[in-house]
Structures are given as structure tokens and as C-alpha cells.
Amino acid sequence: MPDSRTPSETDSFPLRHIGPDATEVTEMLRVVAAPSLQALVDQTLPASIRLKRTLDLPPAVDESRLLEELEALASRNSVFRSFIGQGYSDTFVPPVILRNVFQNPGWYTQYTPYQPEISQGRLEALLNFQTMVIDLTGLPVANASLLDEGTAAAEAMHLFQALAKPGHDAFFVSDKVHPQTLEVVRTRAGALGIPVIVGDARTFDFSTKIFGALVQYPATDGLVEDLASFFDRVHAEGAYAAAATDLLALTVLTPPGELGADVAVGSAQRFGVPMGFGGPHAAFFAVKQEFTRLLPGRIIGVSEDAQGHRALRMALQTREQHIRREKATSNICTAQALLAVMASFYAAWHGPEGLKAIATRVHALTVRLARGLGRLGVKVKHASVFDTIRLEMEPAEADRAMVRARDRKMNLRRLDARSIGISLDETTRPEDVEALWGVFAPGAGKAVDFAKEVLASEVTPSWGPALTRRSAYLTHPVFHRHRSETEMLRYMKRLEAKDLSLTYAMIPLGSCTMKLNATAEMIPVTFPGFSRLHPFAPPEQTEGYLQLFRELERMLAEITGFAAVSLQPNAGSQGEYAGLLVIRKWHESRGDQDRKVCLIPASAHGTNPASAVMAGFEVVVVKSDEDGSIDLVDLEAKSTQHQARLGALMVTYPSTHGVFEEEIRKICDIVHGHGGQVYMDGANMNAQVGLCRPGDFGADVCHLNLHKTFCIPHGGGGPGMGPICVAAHLAPFLPGHPAVKVGGAQGTGPVSAAPWGSASILVISYAYIRMMGAAGLTRATEVAILAANYVATRLAEHFPVLYRGARGRVAHECILDLRGVKRSAGIEVDDVAKRRIDYGFHAPTVSFPVAGTVMVEPTESESKAELDRFCDAMISIRKEIAEVEAGRQPREGNVLKNSPHTAEVATADGWDRPYSRQLGAFPSAFVRASKFWPAVGRLNNVLGDRKLICSCPPIEDYA
Numbered sequence: 001m002p003d004s005r006t007p008s009e010t011d012s013f014p015l016r017h018i019g020p021d022a023t024e025v026t027e028m029l030r031v032v033a034a035p036s037l038q039a040l041v042d043q044t045l046p047a048s049i050r051l052k053r054t055l056d057l058p059p060a061v062d063e064s065r066l067l068e069e070l071e072a073l074a075s076r077n078s079v080f081r082s083f084i085g086q087g088y089s090d091t092f093v094p095p096v097i098l099r100n101v102f103q104n105p106g107w108y109t110q111y112t113p114y115q116p117e118i119s120q121g122r123l124e125a126l127l128n129f130q131t132m133v134i135d136l137t138g139l140p141v142a143n144a145s146l147l148d149e150g151t152a153a154a155e156a157m158h159l160f161q162a163l164a165k166p167g168h169d170a171f172f173v174s175d176k177v178h179p180q181t182l183e184v185v186r187t188r189a190g191a192l193g194i195p196v197i198v199g200d201a202r203t204f205d206f207s208t209k210i211f212g213a214l215v216q217y218p219a220t221d222g223l224v225e226d227l228a229s230f231f232d233r234v235h236a237e238g239a240y241a242a243a244a245t246d247l248l249a250l251t252v253l254t255p256p257g258e259l260g261a262d263v264a265v266g267s268a269q270r271f272g273v274p275m276g277f278g279g280p281h282a283a284f285f286a287v288k289q290e291f292t293r294l295l296p297g298r299i300i301g302v303s304e305d306a307q308g309h310r311a312l313r314m315a316l317q318t319r320e321q322h323i324r325r326e327k328a329t330s331n332i333c334t335a336q337a338l339l340a341v342m343a344s345f346y347a348a349w350h351g352p353e354g355l356k357a358i359a360t361r362v363h364a365l366t367v368r369l370a371r372g373l374g375r376l377g378v379k380v381k382h383a384s385v386f387d388t389i390r391l392e393m394e395p396a397e398a399d400r401a402m403v404r405a406r407d408r409k410m411n412l413r414r415l416d417a418r419s420i421g422i423s424l425d426e427t428t429r430p431e432d433v434e435a436l437w438g439v440f441a442p443g444a445g446k447a448v449d450f451a452k453e454v455l456a457s458e459v460t461p462s463w464g465p466a467l468t469r470r471s472a473y474l475t476h477p478v479f480h481r482h483r484s485e486t487e488m489l490r491y492m493k494r495l496e497a498k499d500l501s502l503t504y505a506m507i508p509l510g511s512c513t514m515k516l517n518a519t520a521e522m523i524p525v526t527f528p529g530f531s532r533l534h535p536f537a538p539p540e541q542t543e544g545y546l547q548l549f550r551e552l553e554r555m556l557a558e559i560t561g562f563a564a565v566s567l568q569p570n571a572g573s574q575g576e577y578a579g580l581l582v583i584r585k586w587h588e589s590r591g592d593q594d595r596k597v598c599l600i601p602a603s604a605h606g607t608n609p610a611s612a613v614m615a616g617f618e619v620v621v622v623k624s625d626e627d628g629s630i631d632l633v634d635l636e637a638k639s640t641q642h643q644a645r646l647g648a649l650m651v652t653y654p655s656t657h658g659v660f661e662e663e664i665r666k667i668c669d670i671v672h673g674h675g676g677q678v679y680m681d682g683a684n685m686n687a688q689v690g691l692c693r694p695g696d697f698g699a700d701v702c703h704l705n706l707h708k709t710f711c712i713p714h715g716g717g718g719p720g721m722g723p724i725c726v727a728a729h730l731a732p733f734l735p736g737h738p739a740v741k742v743g744g745a746q747g748t749g750p751v752s753a754a755p756w757g758s759a760s761i762l763v764i765s766y767a768y769i770r771m772m773g774a775a776g777l778t779r780a781t782e783v784a785i786l787a788a789n790y791v792a793t794r795l796a797e798h799f800p801v802l803y804r805g806a807r808g809r810v811a812h813e814c815i816l817d818l819r820g821v822k823r824s825a826g827i828e829v830d831d832v833a834k835r836r837i838d839y840g841f842h843a844p845t846v847s848f849p850v851a852g853t854v855m856v857e858p859t860e861s862e863s864k865a866e867l868d869r870f871c872d873a874m875i876s877i878r879k880e881i882a883e884v885e886a887g888r889q890p891r892e893g894n895v896l897k898n899s900p901h902t903a904e905v906a907t908a909d910g911w912d913r914p915y916s917r918q919l920g921a922f923p924s925a926f927v928r929a930s931k932f933w934p935a936v937g938r939l940n941n942v943l944g945d946r947k948l949i950c951s952c953p954p955i956e957d958y959a
Contacts, residue, residue: 014776024864060773074529076544085423109502112717116313120935121495123312129344135473137264138257139286145340146283150184150753152265156242160212176219187749222388231260272346278535278754280719282340296330305937331610338715352474510855513708561695564731570757575703575722580615595647628657654811668698687812690778710765783860813857825884837900839873
């Protein structure tokens, strides 16, 4: 069949990204009864908000030109040997993991494992991650990762505050905690009015009643000290203690759980994840058993399926923010799943012996470095260290040493005017130690005469016996079986094969755009010029990144209609939080200290109220109309009622119900008229790009989910990025950072540990916008709207479409109402979701924002053939429901109730079900030709929550 595209057009990236070609678009328009794409858009968007011009973006480039551009930008970054430390270490990514996970769309295009039957691979890898963290920290419960070390420490503070005794209002932070961690904690504490006391843990007198404490182990300047007595004192005061720690150090040091810590947090970055100028990296969070129900983020737990087999799932999902809303103690809704998977495979690849060998070698080189510096007359402050030493000297000499190091392409850390820090890592070699001696030697640069002697000297642990680890770790067979590359490769492929990703079929989730993550966008992330930079490298070494950030900020500002952008928030939830902090700071700058009421529609994303509470706002819910729009009467009433204290309105646009509200300008005017600011949740920006701009129709700030609209892949539940765009009056309040000058002159504190969040994956969104150009981005939005209306039209007679806009159109997603089939056939929304697996599809978003419904977002990247396959499957499922309604199939035990069907069930010797094996396992021609088998049957969720196991079970359980 001839391609409708001309030969010259086939080199255009937008035609590679957008699924339907011109002929298919015409056919789809015919089905939805729209004469043209332009006419469909006119019927969908309010005319009052339409953009009257083309976006002012650089001309689109093709894939080869884009890669050349990014290679040039990467080359402008200078990759020096990094000895900065401060929570970031260079590491060696095993090639088998780099190629088969990090660069593999079978791993990076998966969605969060809400449907465990098709997520058993990543669930097992994440369970391995939790086991690794539990073993190394000496605490019994861990989650499946958080965003970064700084925000994990802040989450520990929130957890402790939820348990605080009356009168215990302050939080103690050791002065030896990483500076960026301290500042993120201060940001979080400031929003809630929590006093933060910074001091020396050895001398703190507890005269102030604290509810919790945070220490660094080993300390930011390298000191390794026994914190057990400090933890005892904290507990004696009725408070709780958290240790920010280093997993590699814990292979040789007594773990914080054994010293008495209640919580351990940190970053797993040095376990095989590149520094990437700050991220993405998987943070970890481990707790004592009694804190399990307050643990932020996601926990992978062990349950069983319908056939009684061991199966994994996300446990305790009722703690998620879409359930708890303003009662949530955390707004975390994404993790760093892909990076946690990499770290878990790194641990499996090396095993406990390999990790200990790496740690021992790093420590030995550190001790020898210190010995040599002592021979040179340089004062090393701490004798008990792991991988970091603190040098003390006169300021002028410290200045000269820093310059000499940079002249030799080495970055050291300036701790203060009189001290320098040097941190070693897995990649450090003896010749690096010699080069460092040369920096401090008289007549600097000359070889030292003691090098051979000192490098060959014996090394014993520099800490006392009480801090030498005695307990075993990583004893489970999974950390011992995969030493050869053949075995590791097969293990990773076995897990990958258990997961449905975009490599197999569309993932039609509403509210969580899952579209093409183009290979050309992903390749540059691994360029050394982007991946090997330390986030606190001097700015003259990061010119390529800085140019990319400036251009990306300008493009995002143009797309959204705002004046300024912060790229710092490293998740959508962090973007929400940062945007609200900026609004608060603006109000306070005007003397409006009490504007702390935040209006939130009843239909809002669950993270919205959680973020508002964390930012110090009081949530007031605004009603929704029957069509899902904001109730203007109630909005006016609530705005008037709280006029003196109104701080903000949080609104999602298009609405969470999948429609463009006609009165969005009026909504913004009402809030502004009563002194508030409008925060727009940018989760649905995929329906706006090129057609309208929130900065034009009244919003003051919005966040962008770059992992949705702008093509950063979801990675099985993270990474994400959530930059905020703000109007000119809010620009001075954008988040700052203690290590690098970013943000506004009156900026809030940092919301992420690194200045630009997960900087390395900003490259992906930059690449997407550069290759699409203004016309391509606009076309993508138009086709996304067409695809949603096409699905809604084809399925409307089978499943009612719950909400439509004023002219009968949906936006980029639609909600299908399944409540009727529950009444008529006893079929639950979960039954339809699980049956979708038998047809080779991931389930749509279920029961959000309305219970008993599914939300479908087909995106612009799916071809008409894939959309038709999805629609045909849904229609076929409706016919199966009709069989139940007609009494030809029982209300229990029918094909939907028994779904999904595993290979074991379909090939069993016996078959006593009231439908054929063929119908159960092969309900469509597509799956008969290319079957994706679910690894397990339907999960027993109640059992998994009642008997929570969040680490690898004994090997007997696998038998």
C-alpha cells in the first residue's frame, strides 16, 4: 500500500513522532464528523483562549542535525576528574546494564506498576532494590525509591512531625549534613513553620524540644563517628532520629539501623547510575517496622495470585495521594523506578563480595591519599573516614591548591575559606592519588618520591571496631547468581519479558500521557559530556548545559506564555509544591502574610491538595458541575468567603474530566478579583501546546510534566521532571540553591537537591522540541485531540462518554462510564481492566477521577491501526459483558472475572470454565499472532496489605 507521505516529508521528525499519516487523519475526521483538524479544534477549545499566532520557536531540525547539535553542546562541557563528593560520585555503569536497561525501551517506556499482572519484572527488580536497602541500612522496611537525597531527608522530617509529642516543635539538623540537603529541609520546614536547629550533634544540649533529628553518616566532610549515643539521647527526649547515609560505605561500616536510627535516607546514585549533572538518581528511604504505614512513596510487597502463586504488587496503595488528598503527609506520586532498577542490578552484578571489594579499595586509596598528604605537611582533619578527607590550610594556600587542581583538570570541593574536601570513588585509580599529591606538593606538579611506598602500604579500617560492620547483607540468592554476563543478561531479559511496555502496545492511560520516547531523544543522555558532570562543577566547565538550559527555558516560556522558568523541580509533585511556594513568597513580599487559603476543585489530581498542605496552605474544596467543570457559583462564594485570606486556586486545564472549560478566563478573573493567584496544573498540557497558552488566559504559574507532554519516558514509575513557568511578577521568587546561583533574587529555598533537578533528562525534552518545531508541536496537539475524539466516537455507543465540552467534544482524553455494567452484569471496572491484558493492552486509568470509570488518553503517537485495535478490543469486551447481561454467562466465573489468563491456566490439563480456552487466552486476531502472556493471574490485594513483605522472601518461597 503506498505511503501518503512524499519522499522529502519522510525525513521530517514530526511525521516519525505522530502516528496517523494524512490519509488516516482524513479517515478519522470522517468518523468524528469534523470537516478538518482545524474545525475539530475550533469545536474543542473555547475561542476566547485560542492562540492567534504560530509559536516563536527555532526552526525544526531532523534527527541527524539534532544529534550533531547536542554533541556540540556536550563538547562544551568539560569533564574533569571529580573529587567534589557531597553526595555525588562518579561510577562505572556496567555495560550489560547500560545497554539492556538504561538504553532499552523495554525498560524505560513502562508505566508505574499499578497493573501488577503485567509488571512482575520491574516489581521484582524494585523488590531487589528494597532488599538491598534493608540489608545495607539495617532497617526492616524500605520503599521503592524517592526523588533525591535532599527531598528524602525532608520526607523523614515530615514523618517525624506526624508522630511529634505536644510541645516538641523543632527539628535538629547536624552541621555535618550535606549543604543542599540542609537547605531542602529548611525549605520544607519553613513552609510549615517548623524551626530548624543546626548544630553539632556531639554538643547539642536538647534544651529545645525537638521531634526529630537528622545526621550525616559518614559526615559531609568525611568524618566517620559513632552516633549510637546521640540516637539514644534523641530517643530519651521522646524524638526520632534519621541518618542520611551512603550505601557503599555501609558495606564496611556498622549500619545506622544497628546504631539506633529510626530512619535511613540517601542516594543510590553511586550504584551504577551516572552523576548526570544532578540526576535522575534513586533515593532510598528505610524505616523501623512501626513506621511502615507512614512511609512515603511506594512499597513493593509480596502477595499471591488467583492460582495461589507468589506474586508482587505495589502495597498499601490507599496511602497514595489520590486517596488521602489533603490528609496526606507527602505529595510524592512518582519515584525513580528506572534508576532504582539500575541500582538493584548493579548490586546483583557485583554481589556483597564485589561491593565490599569496591568499598575497601576506595577506602584504602583514601587512607593512602591522606598519608601522602601528611608526608607533604598538609593537615588532614579527621583520621576516621571512609572516602572523603578534609584538608585544613591557610586561605591563600587553599586558593592556590584549587587553581592548581583545575589546571590539571581536577575538581576539588571548597568546604570553607580554610578547608578543602577531597572525595574518592569507584573510578579513582592510584595515578589519580599521585596527581592529587602533586597538587599539594612543594613545587606543585612534580612527582613525589614516596608514591610507590605509600600506595603499597597496608591499610586497616580507619574507624574503631564498634563501627566495623559484622552483620551479613545481600544474602539472598538473587545477589549471588548473576556473576557472568550471560547469566545477568538472561536475568534482565526474563524480567523485561514479564512487563508490558510501549514496545509491545499502546498504554492508553488518561492523565499520564504515554507517547513515543524517540531514540534520537534518548541517545544524547549517555553522552559523557552530559552524563559524567558533577552538579556542583564550576560554571565555566558547564557551558553546554547552561546554554541548553537557557534555550529550553526560553522555548518552554514561549510555549506556555510565561516570563520565566525554573527547571529545578524533579517531579510533577515537586513542581506543584514549588509553584505554590512561589505564590506564598509573592504574597509575603507584599505584606500579605495570611493569604493561606488554597481553593481546589473536587475533581483535582490528588497531589494538588497534598502539595497545598505541604506548602502551608489550607485547602478549601470547590464543587464541580455535573459536566465536570468548576462550579462558578461555588467558586465565587468561596472566593468571597475567604477574600481576606485567599492565596491561590489550583486548576487543571483541560480539566481532570477531559474537557476544556469554557469559563477558564472568568475563573481566573474571579480569583484575581479576590486577591488570589492562579496555579495551573500542567498535567494536561499535551492538549494545549501550540493552540493556547496558560499565561495568556489568566494563570500565574504552571508546572509542566516533562515526562508526559515533552517525552521524558516514565521508566516504570520515574524519572520525571516538573519545571514551573511563572508570570513576570513571580519570577523574582523562583527557587534558589546553595551551591549554584539559580532562581530569583528573592527566591524560595531549593525544592530539589541539585540546582537543575534531574538535569541530564532535560536533554530529552530539548531534543523533542527542537525536532518538532512550532508546526510539529501544534500538529501533535491537534492529532492528540483527534485521537481522543476518535476513540470517544467509536466507543460511545458501547460505553457512555461521561463528560464532553460545550460543543460535544472531549479534549485529549475521555472518560468512559462503566457504572452501568456493574448494575446490569456485576462487572467491576477492575474486571474490564484485567480483561484488557488478555487483549494485549495495558489498562487505562481506572476509577479516577470518578469511581467506576476508565480514562483513556490515546496520544498523537499511536497509529490509526493501534487505535482501532484498542477500540475493537473494548467493543469485544462489551459484547462479553452482554453475554453476562443476557444470562448466557454467569455473573461469577465469567471470562472477565477470571481475567487475566496466564499460560499455565490456558494450557492446564483440566478446564471447567463456562467459556473456551480460545476465548479466555486468544480473544483477538492480534493476540493469536503475537501473544503477551501475563506472568501471574489476578492479584490478591487484600492479602498483600494484610501480610506485608517488602523484601525478597526466603528462597523456599520461590520453589
